[in-house]
Amino acid sequence: KKRGNIYLSGAGPSAWHEEYPVAKGKRQSPVDINTNKTKFDPKLAADPLTIRFSDSCCQSIVNTGISFQVTSNGAGCELSGGPLDSTYQFAQFHAHWGAYLKTTGSEHTVDGVSYPAELHLVHWNTKYDDFKDAVDKPDGLAVIAVFFKRGKEHPGFGKIQDLFSKIPAKGAKVNIDFEFNPGLLMPPDSENYWTYLGSLTTPPLYESVTWIVMKEPLEVSVEQIAILRTLLWETPNGVSQMYNNFRPPVPLRDRVIRASFG
Numbered sequence: 001k002k003r004g005n006i007y008l009s010g011a012g013p014s015a016w017h018e019e020y021p022v023a024k025g026k027r028q029s030p031v032d033i034n035t036n037k038t039k040f041d042p043k044l045a046a047d048p049l050t051i052r053f054s055d056s057c058c059q060s061i062v063n064t065g066i067s068f069q070v071t072s073n074g075a076g077c078e079l080s081g082g083p084l085d086s087t088y089q090f091a092q093f094h095a096h097w098g099a100y101l102k103t104t105g106s107e108h109t110v111d112g113v114s115y116p117a118e119l120h121l122v123h124w125n126t127k128y129d130d131f132k133d134a135v136d137k138p139d140g141l142a143v144i145a146v147f148f149k150r151g152k153e154h155p156g157f158g159k160i161q162d163l164f165s166k167i168p169a170k171g172a173k174v175n176i177d178f179e180f181n182p183g184l185l186m187p188p189d190s191e192n193y194w195t196y197l198g199s200l201t202t203p204p205l206y207e208s209v210t211w212i213v214m215k216e217p218l219e220v221s222v223e224q225i226a227i228l229r230t231l232l233w234e235t236p237n238g239v240s241q242m243y244n245n246f247r248p249p250v251p252l253r254d255r256v257i258r259a260s261f262g
């Protein structure tokens, strides 16, 4: 019986095009960021990205079956400026990561190099009625990607990881009854980023995302990377540890990745 694990059933990401032809589209994600081909755009620095988060914006955490997801009603959490032509509201954050002792895990790569994990902070364009209305529009979503790098422990992210044991299976959900400001998950320097037009990295792979990839990674401990894998998911061989829930980079096609820095 083919279980709903999109990474492990069949040939995984390389077969997604069979059910979702857009997987071979012209603005798919993730991509490799070749820093020799990115283009500094002074307009991005002239109109700085404004990232606003609040202490009260995270309501709950759910096991989606392919990641954890911290959901928000978006109160006081808005994104504007930089490459964006309107205000986007925060909806959720989740992550993608690799396997034990492997160097892969992130979705975007930089000059062909992966990080062990990648956080996605998903926002929707408030010119639309709600997330569902925005999710498949060309300017519908803006996702901030933050690379995780092994280093010192990140106590803030640890508070989110403390909840993982409460969401052991797909669909499990608990309330977050403490203040958690997603701004804690931004790297020390969030001025330097790359941006390009892309897509969701999981089916249905809608080409609706303005990607904002932070150049500077966020440090978390090697134990915290391992704790990501204590989440559980269904596989063709039964329930097991969740890892390698990342899509490898796809062709950039005729897109240019802009940099906010020279």
Ligand SMILES: Cc1cc(=S)c(O)co1
Residues within 6 Å of the ligand: 120, 122, 143, 200, 201, 202
């Ligand atoms: C909306 C959304 C965005 C991303 S990047 C993802 O992995 C899942 O859902």
Ligand SMILES: [Zn+2]
Residues within 6 Å of the ligand: 094, 095, 096, 120, 201
């Ligand atoms: Zn994602």
